[in-house]
Each structure stands twice: as C-alpha cells, then as structure tokens.
Amino acid sequence: MFILQMFGWLVFSCILMSFIEHQVHAQLMHRRNYFSDRSPKYKRVFEAHAIKHHGHYSKIFSDEPVPEGEDEEIRLTVHKAPMKSIPAAALIALFSWQGAMIFVAVITFHHWAWNKIHLEMHKPEKRGFSNWPIYKFLAEYHWLHHRYPNKNFNVVFPFADYVLGTCAKPNAEDLRLMHAQLEPELVPQREYANVR
Numbered sequence: 501m502f503i504l505q506m507f508g509w510l511v512f513s514c515i516l517m518s519f520i521e522h523q524v525h526a527q528l529m530h531r532r533n534y535f536s537d538r539s540p541k542y543k544r545v546f547e548a549h550a551i552k553h554h555g556h557y558s559k560i561f562s563d564e565p566v567p568e569g570e571d572e573e574i575r576l577t578v579h580k581a582p583m584k585s586i587p588a589a590a591l592i593a594l595f596s597w598q599g600a601m602i603f604v605a606v607i608t609f610h611h612w613a614w615n616k617i618h619l620e621m622h623k624p625e626k627r628g629f630s631n632w633p634i635y636k637f638l639a640e641y642h643w644l645h646h647r648y649p650n651k652n653f654n655v656v657f658p659f660a661d662y663v664l665g666t667c668a669k670p671n672a673e674d675l676r677l678m679h680a681q682l683e684p685e686l687v688p689q690r691e692y693a694n695v696r
C-alpha cells in the first residue's frame with residue numbers, strides 16, 4: 501500500500517511538473533509579462549530564452565559542441581530547483597510529507613534532465629542516451645517547438661501540451677526538414693524507401 505501511494509505521488513508530481521514546465525515556458529520564457537516588466541530577473545528570463553535562445557536556434561537547430569562556460573541559454577540551474585519547488589511542495593506537504601519530498605526530487609530531476617537532453621539537441625556530442633527512442637521523440641518534439649514557438653512548450657514531460665491543445669502538428673515539409681537535421685545519416689535510406 502505504501503509503495504502504491506508513493507508511486508501515486510510520483511505520477512502526480514510528473515503531471516504537475518508537466519503543467520508547471522508548460523506554463524513557465526509559455527508565460528515567463530516566451531512572453532513579456534507582469535513580472536518581466538517589473539523585475540530585471542524575470543526580464544532576463546524572457547530575453548535569454550525568447551530572444552537569445554530562439555534567435556540563435558531559429559534557422560539551424562544544432563551547431564558545434566558547447567564551449568566551456570557557454571551554452572546559448574540551453575541550461576537551467578539545477579541547484580536552484582529545490583528552492584523553486586517550495587510553494588508547491590509546501591501545499592503537497594499539507595497532505596503528505598513524503599509526497600512533498602517526491603515532488604522536490606521530480607523538479608530536481610526535471611532540471612537535470614532538461615540540461616542533459618536540451619544540450620544534446622542543440623550541441624550534439626552523441627551522448628550515451630542519444631539513440632534511446634524516448635530521447636529521439638523528445639528531440640523531434642523540441643525541434644517542432646523551435647519551428648512553431650507557440651507550440652510544444654513541454655521539453656522533459658510532454659503531457660500538458662496534449663491537454664491544453666498546444667501540440668504542433670508537423671506537415672510533410674516539417675518532417676522532411678526535421679529528419680534531415682536530426683538524423684542526416686538516415687535521410688538517403690528514407691528517400692530510398694519512399695521511392696520504392
């Protein structure tokens with residue numbers, strides 16, 4: 501029973517994190533908003549992502565491996581994740597302190613995973629996970645976000661986009677470009693398969 505409860509809190513935390521990821525990305529990172537108009541910290545969050553990150557990767561999705569100390573605003577700050585989790589974790593703690601601990605772990609994992617996969621997407625170095633089907637799915641999902649910046653706001657937990665109707669629907673040209681950029685080594689085979 502205890503294990504089942506903990507599993508329930510894990511699923512709940514991942515779903516909640518998916519909505520938080522969606523809203524933070526859509527409202528704070530892509531739009532000028534109440535906070536960015538008043539606080540330099542939030543202004544920087546908006547400019548770093550919407551202007552710098554999307555500006556840099558709007559034409560080409562991937563470029564050279566990242567130089568030491570630079571990342572074109574690809575990464576989040578992992579050690580700040582537990583602090584950011586406090587408001588939601590405090591609410592969850594009213595029901596279960598174990599649930600609150602699981603949420604803190606999930607948000608920390610989220611930031612860590614965001615950094616690993618987002619870096620491999622934009623600065624590919626053929627990291628160990630780069631052939632995992634889940635990574636390939638997320639890379640294609642994020643490629644479409646850079647093509648349609650008002651769609652696919654989820655990066656690590658793609659769930660809220662499906663519920664909130666912000667899932668990108670790629671056309672044939674999108675798919676052709678996406679495969680050419682993400683898996684150039686497979687393109688001749690795909691084209692051959694189409695000819696047959």
Ligand SMILES: [Zn+2]
Pocket residue numbers: 553557618622642646
């Ligand atoms: Zn990106």
Ligand SMILES: [Zn+2]
Pocket residue numbers: 525529530549554645649
């Ligand atoms: Zn974005």
